[in-house]
């Protein structure tokens with residue numbers, strides 16, 4: 551076993567888009583598992599948009615990361631020493647192990663993985679937090695009905711690409727919005743979205759959406775906010791459901807953005823906009839994972855993963871994801887399985 555544990559810590563609080571110098575690669579010795587603990591050799595770490603919020607010194611639904619602390623993150627690994635009755639050495643596990651090569655855990659919040667359900671890395675994507683976000687956000691908050699029009703922003707990312715496919719499985723017309731022509735081709739040609747457009751090359755979002763949604767919008771799964779959301783709001787139908795999943799267009803803003811005030815549309819259309827956190831559905835994760843694994847097996851759900859190699863490249867992968875370099879789920883491969 552390597553004696554060195556490479557870790558990525560928060561070095562500085564970013565202003566605007568994070569920079570590589572906001573992070574620091576540090577080395578410490580591999581810790582030892584005490585009674586009740588496991589030592590995990592990390593194989594994959596996740597980079598997620600919520601981490602940008604935790605880099606600010608602001609309390610949100612979770613406390614902020616502290617300077618000098620290892621960046622918190624979901625990760626998949628293998629137990630290399632178990633002093634816990636719950637786990638055996640050799641078990642594959644998913645947990646909040648952070649951006650590091652080795653982690654100690656007391657087992658709380660750690661899930662044993664069944665490699666027969668999907669490759670290990672899917673526990674951080676389609677069969678993990680992003681997949682569950684798509685599943686519960688779309689089905690429980692969005693309540694799509696057969697024949698309805700569902701618009702997804704951030705459609706080619708980890709959450710959006712799954713949410714759109716679940717809407718298709720439920721018989722909806724699905725329109726995706728994403729930031730490159732390659733992403734649009736993937737949504738239309740491989741994921742069977744009915745229509746999609748590149749917001750970076752489309753001058754008038756409203757006109758484009760009006761063309762692609764001739765019957766208006768019944769469900770809007772919003773990952774981004776900002777001007778894309780302003781355009782969708784103008785097209786909602788009576789009784790529409792707006793699923794407020796994320797607002798990534800604002801995560802790097804130094805000053806709050808102001809825009810048109812569109813809540814009146816909710817009044818006129820007797821519509822509902824509802825935010826949610828995937829964690830509120832924790833008691834039902836098993837249900838979501840079972841259904842998603844069945845759809846994967848049946849070929850009804852497709853997913854894409856993008857890998858960067860080496861823990862030292864995690865900040866680059868994170869910044870790249872914030873800038874739209876990923877199609878599907880962005881991961882870092884820390885060690886070979």
Ligand SMILES: NC(=O)c1ccc[n+]([C@@H]2O[C@H](COP(=O)([O-])OP(=O)(O)OC[C@H]3O[C@@H](n4cnc5c(N)ncnc54)[C@H](OP(=O)(O)O)[C@@H]3O)[C@@H](O)[C@H]2O)c1
Nearest residue numbers: 599683707708709728729773774796797798799827828874
């Ligand atoms: N509510 C919850 O519990 C929950 C849980 C997980 C995630 N989320 C939210 O869900 C959203 C998607 O997360 P994810 O993990 O699936 O990430 P992701 O979509 O895989 O990656 C982020 C994507 O956001 C897009 N983006 C970046 N800046 C943008 C901007 N200014 N305007 C429009 N799009 C922009 C980029 O794609 P483009 O090339 O298309 O720009 C980028 O690829 C995020 O808002 C996240 O915070 C919420």
